[in-house]
Amino acid sequence: xxVAHQRRLAGAPLKRPALVPLPSAVSTPRxxxxxxxxxxxxxxxxxxxxxxxxxxxxxxxPAFAPTTLTGGVLYRWESGTTIRxxxxxxxxxxxxxxxxxxTRQAIERWNAVAAFREFTLKSAxxxxxxxxxxxxxxxxxxxxxxxxxxxxxxxAGYTYFCPGTAAVGAIPRAEILPLSxxxxxxxxxxxxxxxxxxxxxSSYNAIVAHExxxxxxxxxxxxxxxxxxxxxxxxETPSERDRATLRWLLGQHPALVL
Amino acid sequence: xxxxxxxxxxxxxxxxGRNREALVLLxxxxxxxxxxxxxxxxxxxxxxxxxxxxxxxxxxxxxxGTWLTSTTAPTVRxxxxxxLSVGAHRALSARTRGGFALRVxxxxxxxxxxxxxxxxxxxxxxxxxxxxxxxxxxxGGIQSEVEISSGLSLLAGARGIYPFSSAGTITxxxxxxxxVFRAAPGSGHTHNRRLSMIVRYDLxxxxxxxxxxxxxDTFSGTAGWxxxxxxxxxxHR
Numbered sequence: 001x002x003v004a005h006q007r008r009l010a011g012a013p014l015k016r017p018a019l020v021p022l023p024s025a026v027s028t029p030r031x032x033x034x035x036x037x038x039x040x041x042x043x044x045x046x047x048x049x050x051x052x053x054x055x056x057x058x059x060x061x062p063a064f065a066p067t068t069l070t071g072g073v074l075y076r077w078e079s080g081t082t083i084r085x086x087x088x089x090x091x092x093x094x095x096x097x098x099x100x101x102x103t104r105q106a107i108e109r110w111n112a113v114a115a116f117r118e119f120t121l122k123s124a125x126x127x128x129x130x131x132x133x134x135x136x137x138x139x140x141x142x143x144x145x146x147x148x149x150x151x152x153x154x155x156a157g158y159t160y161f162c163p164g165t166a167a168v169g170a171i172p173r174a175e176i177l178p179l180s181x182x183x184x185x186x187x188x189x190x191x192x193x194x195x196x197x198x199x200x201x202s203s204y205n206a207i208v209a210h211e212x213x214x215x216x217x218x219x220x221x222x223x224x225x226x227x228x229x230x231x232x233x234x235x236e237t238p239s240e241r242d243r244a245t246l247r248w249l250l251g252q253h254p255a256l257v258l
Numbered sequence: 259x260x261x262x263x264x265x266x267x268x269x270x271x272x273x274x275g276r277n278r279e280a281l282v283l284l285x286x287x288x289x290x291x292x293x294x295x296x297x298x299x300x301x302x303x304x305x306x307x308x309x310x311x312x313x314x315x316x317x318x319x320x321x322x323g324t325w326l327t328s329t330t331a332p333t334v335r336x337x338x339x340x341x342l343s344v345g346a347h348r349a350l351s352a353r354t355r356g357g358f359a360l361r362v363x364x365x366x367x368x369x370x371x372x373x374x375x376x377x378x379x380x381x382x383x384x385x386x387x388x389x390x391x392x393x394x395x396x397x398g399g400i401q402s403e404v405e406i407s408s409g410l411s412l413l414a415g416a417r418g419i420y421p422f423s424s425a426g427t428i429t430x431x432x433x434x435x436x437x438v439f440r441a442a443p444g445s446g447h448t449h450n451r452r453l454s455m456i457v458r459y460d461l462x463x464x465x466x467x468x469x470x471x472x473x474x475d476t477f478s479g480t481a482g483w484x485x486x487x488x489x490x491x492x493x494h495r
Contacts, residue, residue: 080376
C-alpha cells in the first residue's frame with residue numbers, strides 16, 4: 001500500500017493537465033481514503049438497516065372454527081394448486097336453474113379470497129382433468145364413490161370426498177374418485193346439488209357458493225345468516241368472516257390434502 | 259413475552275441470515291473502495307468529456323429479491339429474472355458523474371409457507387432513478403465505481419398477490435451498485451465508450467396501505483423495504 005502510493009505520487013505530476021489544479025484531497029491520499037471509508041461504511045449501515053426492515057404480514061384469525069364438521073380434521077388443497085372444476089350438464093327439463101352460472105359466480109368470488117394465490121379455481125375443459133365435479137341430482141352420479149359412504153340425505157347441497165391411506169409420516173390425500181364413464185380422472189371432490197329443494201336461481205347460487213366453501217377447506221357451518229357458510233345459506237358472496245376463516249386455514253398444516 | 263415479540267425476534271434473526279450475502283457484497287464494496295481509494299484521485303476528465311451526456315444500455319440478471327417476510331403468512335420472493343435498462347450520464351465534477359436510468363426487471367414470484375412453495379406469477383418492476391457514481395479503484399487498467407441510485411418504482415403484474423395487491427403502484431426505490439470496467443489508457447473515468455459489469459442492490463419501499471386493519475378478513479401487515487439483487491453488463495456510447 002505504502003509503496004504503491006509513493007510510486008504513484010512520484011509519477012503523478014507528469015500525467016496531470018498543466019492548467020488544472022488538483023483537488024486538495026489528492027495531496028493527502030490517506031485522509032481521502034479514511035473519508036471514503038467512512039462514507040462507504042455509513043452507506044452500508046443505512047442500507048442494511050433498511051434491508052432488515054422488510055414488509056411483513058400476518059394471516060387473519062378465523063371467524064369460526066373451520067373443522068367442526070370433520071371432527072377436528074383440517075383439510076385443504078396443496079398451496080398453489082389450480083383446481084379445475086367440471087359442471088355436469090343437467091337434462092333440458094331441469095331448466096330454468098342454471099348450475100353453470102352459479103358455478104362461475106362461485107369460482108370468481110372464492111378466487112378473490114386467495115390473497116397469495118394459494119388456489120385458483122378454473123373451469124375444466126374435459127371431465128377427466130377436473131379435480132372437482134359438480135352436478136345436480138337430476139343427473140346421474142358422475143363418479144364411483146370411494147370407500148366412504150356417499151349419503152346426501154336429501155340435502156340441497158352436499159360435498160363429498162374420502163380420505164385415502166398414506167405412508168407413515170406422510171400427509172394423507174383424498175382418494176381419487178374414478179369417473180363413471182371416462183376413465184380414472186383426477187377428481188377428488190364431488191358436489192351434488194338438489195334443485196328440487198331450491199326455489200330460485202339466487203338460492204341456487206348461494207348453495208353452490210356454500211358447497212365450494214366446503215370444497216376449499218371450510219369443514220364447518222357459521223352461525224350467522226350473512227355468511228355463505230351459514231347452515232341454511234342465502235348469501236352468494238363470501239363475507240368478511242368467511243374470507244377470514246378460509247384465509248386463516250390456508251396457512252395451516254393440513255391433516256388431509258384434497 | 260408476547261407472541262408478537264417472539265415473532266419479531268424470529269423475524270430479526272431470520273432477517274440477519276437472509277441478508278448475509280447482500281451485506282457481504284456491500285461490505286466488500288466498502289472495503290474495496292477504501293483500500294485503494296487514493297489511487298483514483300489524480301485524474302480529472304478532459305474538457306471534451308466533462309459536460310457531455312453519455313448514453314448507456316444495460317442487460318442484467320435479477321438474481322433474487324425478498325418482498326414479504328412473515329411467520330404467519332407466506333414469504334414472497336422473486337427468482338432469477340431479466341432486466342433491461344437505458345440511461346444517460348455526464349460528469350458533474352472531476353470525480354463524480356450523475357445521470358438517470360430507466361430500468362425494467364421481470365422476475366417470477368415464488369411464495370412459500372408451511373413447508374411448501376408455489377408459483378405466484380410474474381412481477382415486473384420499472385424504475386426511473388437518478389444516479390450518482392464515484393470512482394473507487396483503478397488498478398491494472400481496471401476501474402471501478404460505486405453507484406448510488408434513487409427514484410421511483412412502478413410495480414406491475416402480480417397485482418392479485420399480497421402485498422402487491424394492497425401496496426401503491428408507484429413507490430420509492432434506492433440502490434447501491436458496484437460498477438467495474440476496463441479503463442482506456444490515459445482516459446478519465448468518464449470516457450465515452452466502454453463495457454462494464456455492474457452488481458446492484460436495490461431496496462424498494464412497499465406499504466400495504468392503511469386499510470389493512472379496517473376489516474376482519476384482511477392481513478395485518480407492516481410496511482418495509484423489499485430487497486433485490488441484480489448483476490449485468492452495461493455499455494456506454
